[in-house]
Amino acid sequence: MNETISLIFIGIGVAFDFFGCLGLIRLPDVYNRLQAATKSVTLGTWSILFGVFIRYGFSGVGVKALICIPLIFFASTVAAHALIRGSYIFGIKMWEKSVIDDYQNEWKQD
Amino acid sequence: MTSIIYILLYILIALSFFCLFRIIRGPSIADRMVAIDIFGILTVGICALMVIITGRRFLIDITITWAILSFIGTLTLAKYLSRKKLNE
Numbered sequence: 001m002n003e004t005i006s007l008i009f010i011g012i013g014v015a016f017d018f019f020g021c022l023g024l025i026r027l028p029d030v031y032n033r034l035q036a037a038t039k040s041v042t043l044g045t046w047s048i049l050f051g052v053f054i055r056y057g058f059s060g061v062g063v064k065a066l067i068c069i070p071l072i073f074f075a076s077t078v079a080a081h082a083l084i085r086g087s088y089i090f091g092i093k094m095w096e097k098s099v100i101d102d103y104q105n106e107w108k109q110d
Numbered sequence: 111m112t113s114i115i116y117i118l119l120y121i122l123i124a125l126s127f128f129c130l131f132r133i134i135r136g137p138s139i140a141d142r143m144v145a146i147d148i149f150g151i152l153t154v155g156i157c158a159l160m161v162i163i164t165g166r167r168f169l170i171d172i173t174i175t176w177a178i179l180s181f182i183g184t185l186t187l188a189k190y191l192s193r194k195k196l197n198e
Contacts, residue, residue, distance in 0.1 A: 049158050065173070
């Protein structure tokens with residue numbers, strides 16, 4: 001029973017990873033790519049680790065997988081924010097069909 | 111049951127080749143850094159699946175360590191992109 005539930009969670013996680021990496025190679029711009037890739041790959045890896053936790057229960061391996069989940073969440077989101085802010089400061093152009101750029105006004109006020 | 115996990119592991123390894131494609135073909139330097147970040151998170155999932163397949167328990171420690179090291183590496187690359195010193 002536990003193995004079946006953990007297999008379902010791992011399958012959902014691999015599906016989220018697949019869609020994230022598909023966005024990584026198909027979208028036209030670095031901002032779009034990071035927007036598509038980081039969030040869905042983070043959620044997919046969360047789901048894989050939660051599947052490992054359900055399979056092993058509250059043993060050594062399960063608790064370590066449970067510790068790794070908030071680490072992945074905080075680390076990945078902070079790293080993505082720093083990376084996209086750095087690439088904006090570096091001067092990488094947006095896609096030519098982009099509609100709005102709100103961060104430009106914030107950047108001129110500093 | 112184990113063969114399904116093998117198939118999922120092969121799918122994850124194929125996805126890391128997608129990231130490798132973006133590292134090679136990226137038009138700018140930020141694309142390569144995004145691909146390196148995603149590659150680091152994917153490796154955490156691969157190690158977590160290897161725990162189930164091989165049954166060796168030290169691989170879950172490698173999961174935690176890889177998450178921290180990928181975070182530090184990405185922050186350093188982002189600091190390099192924004193042209194600041196590391197203590198700023």
